Amino acid sequence: ETGVTQSPTHLIKTRGQQVTLRCSSQSGHNTVSWYQQALGQGPQFIFQYYREEENGRGNFPPRFSGLQFPNYSSELNVNALELDDSALYLCASSSRTGKTYEQYFGPGTRLTVT
Amino acid sequence: AQKVTQAQTEISVVEKEDVTLDCVYETRDTTYYLFWYKQPPSGELVFLIRRNSFDEQNEISGRYSWNFQKSTSSFNFTITASQVVDSAVYFCALEQGGSEKLVFGKGTKLTVNP
Numbered sequence: 001e002t003g004v005t006q007s008p009t010h011l012i013k014t015r016g017q018q019v020t021l022r023c024s025s026q027s028g029h030n031t032v033s034w035y036q037q038a039l040g041q042g043p044q045f046i047f048q049y050y051r052e053e054e055n056g057r058g059n060f061p062p063r064f065s066g067l068q069f070p071n072y073s074s075e076l077n078v079n080a081l082e083l084d085d086s087a088l089y090l091c092a093s094s095s096r097t098g099k100t101y102e103q104y105f106g107p108g109t110r111l112t113v114t
Numbered sequence: 115a116q117k118v119t120q121a122q123t124e125i126s127v128v129e130k131e132d133v134t135l136d137c138v139y140e141t142r143d144t145t146y147y148l149f150w151y152k153q154p155p156s157g158e159l160v161f162l163i164r165r166n167s168f169d170e171q172n173e174i175s176g177r178y179s180w181n182f183q184k185s186t187s188s189f190n191f192t193i194t195a196s197q198v199v200d201s202a203v204y205f206c207a208l209e210q211g212g213s214e215k216l217v218f219g220k221g222t223k224l225t226v227n228p
Contacts, residue, residue, distance in 0.1 A: 033214065033215060033216075035218075042207075043218050103214065105151075
């Protein structure tokens with residue numbers, strides 16, 4: 001196990017609703033990145049948080065937003081859900097210290113929008 | 115723009131066969147990192163290897179080996195004497211140097227039959 005946890009595991013929402021997904025990072029990791037993985041595709045970078053600040057964003061609309069807390073855990077919020085938002089949402093926590101690099105992915109949250 | 119291409123969508127082999135998964139990348143950066151991840155049916159991405167752009171030495175880890183060739187922008191992954199447990203989707207990914215943000219290919223689904 002990587003030590004990165006995500007909740008919930010599965011979620012079903014209706015189009016137009018809002019959803020919050022949560023990620024607890026590996027102990028000692030100060031960076032959290034979120035990815036969306038549609039069925040049959042590779043993960044796509046949504047955004048990254050470093051020490052509570054957004055540190056880069058992929059090609060996702062503003063209705064995708066996030067937060068990082070002082071303990072480095074993170075939330076992904078999606079407003080006005082659309083059918084195409086149905087996907088596996090993965091978070092990855094990472095840390096870069098000198099020459100050492102670690103990045104671990106959580107098990108993901110599978111979101112279904114109906 | 116950065117791009118990763120995994121031309122093989124699906125590969126099926128019989129146990130004990132060797133199999134090579136291809137990965138071709140595009141980047142204008144001189145410093146970058148290449149990764150391979152394994153995604154079993156459970157969904158969690160399992161880190162296999164990270165290689166920086168300045169290190170073209172091939173690497174071997176047990177039955178796994180990686181061939182990095184900057185001249186052809188390729189980072190291929192070979193499994194020797196494949197086993198049923200190797201069945202999974204394998205992703206190649208590219209990270210712009212130091213960003214910790216990954217660009218993934220679409221993945222290759224490997225099925226190893228007994």
